[in-house]
Amino acid sequence: MEANFAQRMQISTAWIDADKFPRKPTSFLRFSGRFKEHKRHQVFVSAQFRPERDENRHRWASFQVSCSYKNSQVSTLESESLQDLFDEEALILKNKSQEIEPYLKGRCIYLVGMMGSGKTTVGKILSRTIHYSFCDCDKLVEQDVGVPSVAEIFEIYGEDFFRDKETEALEKLSIEHRFVVSTGGGAVIRDENWMYMSKGISVWLDVPLEELAQRIAAVGTKSRPLLDNESGDAYTNAFRRLSTLFKKRHKAYENAKARVSLENIAAKLGYKDVSNITPAMIAIEALEQIGNIL
Numbered sequence: 001m002e003a004n005f006a007q008r009m010q011i012s013t014a015w016i017d018a019d020k021f022p023r024k025p026t027s028f029l030r031f032s033g034r035f036k037e038h039k040r041h042q043v044f045v046s047a048q049f050r051p052e053r054d055e056n057r058h059r060w061a062s063f064q065v066s067c068s069y070k071n072s073q074v075s076t077l078e079s080e081s082l083q084d085l086f087d088e089e090a091l092i093l094k095n096k097s098q099e100i101e102p103y104l105k106g107r108c109i110y111l112v113g114m115m116g117s118g119k120t121t122v123g124k125i126l127s128r129t130i131h132y133s134f135c136d137c138d139k140l141v142e143q144d145v146g147v148p149s150v151a152e153i154f155e156i157y158g159e160d161f162f163r164d165k166e167t168e169a170l171e172k173l174s175i176e177h178r179f180v181v182s183t184g185g186g187a188v189i190r191d192e193n194w195m196y197m198s199k200g201i202s203v204w205l206d207v208p209l210e211e212l213a214q215r216i217a218a219v220g221t222k223s224r225p226l227l228d229n230e231s232g233d234a235y236t237n238a239f240r241r242l243s244t245l246f247k248k249r250h251k252a253y254e255n256a257k258a259r260v261s262l263e264n265i266a267a268k269l270g271y272k273d274v275s276n277i278t279p280a281m282i283a284i285e286a287l288e289q290i291g292n293i294l
């Protein structure tokens, strides 16, 4: 007899010897037939499997198998708390990607948004989910110029040179298919860039400035020359500079065909704070929003 995981179950067992109950904590319980022969006690085995999600968005499941005899609890045979036992988000991602796949027709997806909005992090999840390749536009520019970082390109050649190279990179990508592209935060400021992105699906990751500043203060500004080289409190500096950039750019971000707003996701899920929204949840919302415009 085999007891598969279920929300809750109670099984009237054969006659089993409780202390020889084999431990199978991960996926199933197996009662060995040979215990039937001992005929010592007739017991009931009950298994309870309860998926939970705590305030910090961690998924876990409590799992308790207990044994009772004549309606009174005898012992807990197995009690576990299993983190990430099943990946609910992965399943939703898979289902959503299957829904939109026939309508994507290989078109590239361009993620646009401010520095730190998660274009790279979410882009990688999306590309794996929809079986596309991932491309970081900044990396293409670095390879093309032969300089290892955007920060050094800014330092050696200046921002205008970088912008020209960024446009060239987007032009090259415009003839490609099946790519999720993480664009640089400033790629939206040139109309020409929008022309290159127009064959694909552009998605704006709209993240509140406070959250962006927090993320950037946490990782530092070394790789982001437009935010670097300022002494003082990292969060305050990042917030101020991001606010100035956003004022100039927000209209341009609105050109994107789809918008993924972290504030909207938080409202849907009943979260008070957008910082609890995982990259996978954002990828799910991105697929949802892409689905809405296909």
Ligand SMILES: Nc1ncnc2c1ncn2[C@@H]1O[C@H](COP(=O)(O)OP(=O)(O)O)[C@@H](O)[C@H]1O
Residues within 6 Å of the ligand: 113, 114, 115, 116, 117, 118, 119, 120, 121, 122, 182, 215, 216, 219, 275, 277, 278, 279, 282
């Ligand atoms: N949903 C998220 N929650 C918390 N941190 C995130 C989230 N998405 C991205 N990050 C973090 O924010 C930083 C910037 O993310 P990244 O993907 O590099 O942004 P972008 O490519 O838009 O500049 C990284 O340190 C990343 O780990």
Ligand SMILES: O=C(O)C1=C[C@@H](OP(=O)(O)O)[C@@H](O)[C@H](O)C1
Residues within 6 Å of the ligand: 113, 114, 115, 116, 119, 138, 150, 183, 184, 185, 186, 187, 223, 224, 225, 226
């Ligand atoms: O917002 C911007 O103007 C920039 C964003 C950066 O990319 P990320 O958005 O990936 O940080 C990078 O292209 C460059 O530092 C300029």
